Amino acid sequence: MLEITDLKVQAAGNEILHGLNLSVKAGEVHAIMGPNGSGKSTLARALSGHPEYQVTAGAVRYLGEDLLAMAPEDRARAGVFMAFQYPVEIAGVNNSYFLKAALNALRKHRGEPELDAMEFMTLVREKAKLLELDASMLNRPVNEGFSGGEKKRNEIFHMAVLEPKLAILDETDSGLDIDALKIVAHGVNALRSPDRAIIVVTHYQRLLNYIVPDFVHVLSDGRIVKSGGKELALELEDKGYGWLEGEPTGAKA
């Protein structure tokens, strides 16, 4: 589904990813871990097309297409979703109104009819229930005044409504309390399916108890320095990242 080869990315003139390789197949869940500043969010942003991040070398194929040639909205319409590490506030724009516009943009792209207000509300209520989202958050402005944890939960709520094919969750667990973590993990698991792939960026093994990954990768200084199964996360929890420095690069899943 996703094939990243030798990806180099820079921002503000500095190279952050120095040749990254990763292969993700439909149905898989990959966890990416790694120290602060190693480039995890940069990878997520580059995959979703953030204009501040320039790809200087390498290729990314998504469902057989050149992902890097697509505008951010076209990537989204083709099924790529990123849950932001820092979700953005949009004053005055009702959360469910925003989601309806987004969902209808995706549906239009797929040649499906737009949902009317009734159909949309039915869908939204169902998904809000899945994430135990307070009804008031549907009618408040997008992320405005949401607590840190509410913002993260709202991102997964967006994901549940938009039903992407490839979801990249950037530290969705940071800021969630224990109960919220379980609810969000439940929401993510509900979306697991043979034709979907999920990449979770996290610092904590705890999340991976609930969203059990097929593969775990360690990103350090702009490269994947180690890959393994879910037990790698436990090992990292135990030993930290120090022992990995100087590991060979280019690990393949």
Added chain:
Amino acid sequence: MTTAQKTIEDLANREYKYGFFTDVEADTVAPGLDEDVIRLISAKKEEPEWLLEWRLKAYRAWLGMTEPTWHNVHYPPIDYQAISYYSAPKKKPVLNSLDEVDPEVRSTFAKLGIPLEEQKLLAGVAVDAVFDSVSVATTFRVKLASLGIIFCSFSEAVREHPDLVREYLGSVVPYSDNFFAALNAAVFSDGSFAYIPKGVRCPMELSTYFRINAMNTGQFERTLIVAAEGASVSYLEGCTAPMRDENQLHAAVVELVAMDDATIKYSTIQNWYPGDKDGKGGIYNFVTKRGKCQGRNSKITWTQVETGSAITWKYPSCLLIGDNSVGEFYSVATTNGRQQADTGTKMIHIGRNTKSTIVSKGISAGHGQNTYRGLVRVGKKAQGARNYSQCDSLLIGDKCGAHTFPYLDIKNTSAKVEHEASTSKIGEDQIFYCRQRGLSTEDAVNLIVSGFCKEVFRELPMEFAVEAQKLLSVSLEGSVG
């Protein structure tokens, strides 16, 4: 009334879509201004002597005045002798029957989407349409008349209700008020008049559409609305003009009077031609609007969405004379391309426990310059006066500007005045967030802008809120690249 598809169609239409010109035979007075021209205008309109006298007094006052320069807008000097002060479609409009309106004029209004023909009217909107200088049709008159409501062109009001006009004309904006108001008083050619009698709630929106069509003409209309004790009315004006390379002057005056317990809601959607992207052509919109809350518990609300004009200079204001009276000002002003706007309000607290609210949203894009200028004055006797002001500016791009000049003049220590201001830029991050969810950049900007303007849009009557939102998206097209 409007479908999503229509919006997209409008979005795709990058030109000023009201820029057509209608070819009707017009009766136009040669350019230039002196007492004879004023006598001519007055004679053409078969006006009573007192009105001619009033015009001449205004003209003489105007001669002694100088054009204001304190505002934050820039334009080459206007040659007042090069403007024609009267232009009317030649076939004399017959007001009793819509069918007799010149078909060309009617098709113009049809293009503008104005429901002139009663059978096609949106439920509950009565329209007075002003084409160049003359009011061509007023719909729904019979129904309104049965309630004692007078809604007609200004000229007609002068003929049919001279006592009312004489009583209130200039009672809120005297002819000597300012340079442009004096000019208007001297040469105004038509406009709208509404009188809502005691205790009557006007059951429909009253609406005027202004259209400048002829070349080298100025449009100087006057609107006068009086709500008697306990009456209420909601009034909407809209405006468009053809695309021309020359600048055209629009200097209107609006006067509102609200008696005890009366309410007037005045909403404007201003979409005069803004000029091309290099700043060539466009309307100079120099307008004086003022409402007088004369009675106790009266209330006047100004809501404006200003997307057009090369230059906008207007400060819809409230004189809060009656005890407990309320003045409100909700404004969205956008400047894109080379547009300039210097707009705001004056809230003059005179009576006790008077309240005012100011919500101003300025949006600047391209090379647009947007200035908010507002005055809150609390007089000595205005015990318990309250004001809340909020001025927010939104910048799109880095070549535009936003400026805020709030003036306070507080003479009563019991007054409570609050002011909040903010300036924000549409962030790359906000746009990216929307795009990541599948929205185009253009839709993202529209969404963010409409969120920014929400507090103002919700003050507009429903259909017009939709219209305003569409206009805004058209006027900001291409502002983020």
